[in-house]
Amino acid sequence: MIVHTQQVTFDEELRLKSGATLKPVTLAYETYGTLNADRSNTILICHALSGDAHVAGQHSPHDRKPGWWDDAVGPGKAFDTDRYFIVCSNVIGGCSGSTGPSSINPETGRPYGLSFPVVTVADMVEAQRWLIDALDIPSLLCVTGGSMGGMQALQWAVSYPDRVRSALVLASTACTSAQTIALNEVPRQAIYADPNWNEGDYYGKEPPNAGLAVARMIGHITYLSETSMREKFGRRLQERERYGYDFATEFEVESYLKYHGNRFTSRFDANSFLYITKAIDYFDLSLGRGDLSEAFADVKAKILVLSYSSDWLYPPEQSEELVRGLLRNGIDASYVEIKSDYGHDAFLLEVERLGELTRDFLAKVERETSGPAGPAQGAPTSTGEREEKVYPLASWAAKTRGTWRLAKVEQREIA
Secondary structure, eight states, X not given: XXXXXXXXXXXXXXXXXXXXXXXXXXXEEEEESOOOTTSOOEEEEEOOXXXXXXXXXXXXXXXXXXXXXXXXXXXXXXXXXXXXXXXXXXXXXXXXXSSOTTSEETTXXXXXXXXXXXOOHHHHHHHHHHHHHHTTOOOBSXXXXXXXXXXXXXXXXXXXXXXXXXXXXESOOXXXXXXXXXXXXXXXXXXXXXGGGGGGOOTTSOOOHHHHHHHHHHHHHHHSXXXXXXXXXXXXXXXXXXXXXXXXXXXXXXXXXXXXXXXXXXXXXXXXXXXXXXXXXXXXXXXXXXXXXXXXXXXXXXXXXXXXXXXXXXXXXXXXXXXXXXXXXTBOEEEEEEOOSSXXXXXXXXXXXXXHHHHHHHHHHHHHOSSSOOBOOOXXXXXXXSOEEEESOOGGGSOTTSOOOOXXXXXXXXX
């Protein structure tokens, strides 16, 4: 599947949550599939921290690496491009074609650097809304994404309840925890400590690659689980049979982290890393409201939340808290905790299971809505061998193709 990245520039001010403004605003995006006659089959895919608009396919027949979610997006895949019109854009603050700190500030003729305003997930979504308007798409069949992409999907459902028919939220949260903020701050400190960072003014000079590589290495640790690291690396040595009693790279896991850290510096901007992780830190849908239930008061979309048992960056408990907030508002929300040893990266790797759930969920959305969804409908429980938790047991969940262990939300939890 050959695709081409497109860009659209809006010559108007985007007012940000901080009160600052941004003008002009350029968004890089890619589309897949065909928009149907009534423009009702659009799925917006939102990327995570290090992603971009290139979610699937290749830019040329010679590309060695496809898009970042190529296993899930394409003909006959979880997000079927024979059936749906897929849109994915690079977030503002990014460095893959959308306006960010490496873009040229029209007032100075130089890259923004740290003069670029701090952005939030809500600001990212507002820019995406401009793109969807420009594509003349009145409403979205589904908004989906994992990690920070899941935050954007939730923000869409909250900010534009009349334009979102469903949201599929993977390995995410409604409020960034203190642990995650801490795990974002340490990589930022690695970038700050690199002398080449120069307070963000390094464009045209030697970039802070050492700091950015360490930042990425820390991030990679949070994406894995102890089990996956043990199985993938164990204590195996790299290209030697015994300890060298020196400080060379000895263990396979060390080599893996250094390789991915160094490779990351060839495609990502250190300042964008700072801005995007800060946007993740600021994400809290309950901010300015009493609690999550109040945040979801106006949501009309049907929502499916997926978590992964070994994810310690956004653990299942955070997804369960999110679902309880949805259920308190009578929202048609379902939750599946998938047993996986892949850690946070499971949302990218457990594609077969994702495909089953996505096809069922989207079929339900198409069948039951021509616009935003109404209140939830329950379904009977069943038991089985699949080690997953699913609630509040929407009717599509009890599929004959698999057996489920179902756990119903207690009334006291959603009262």
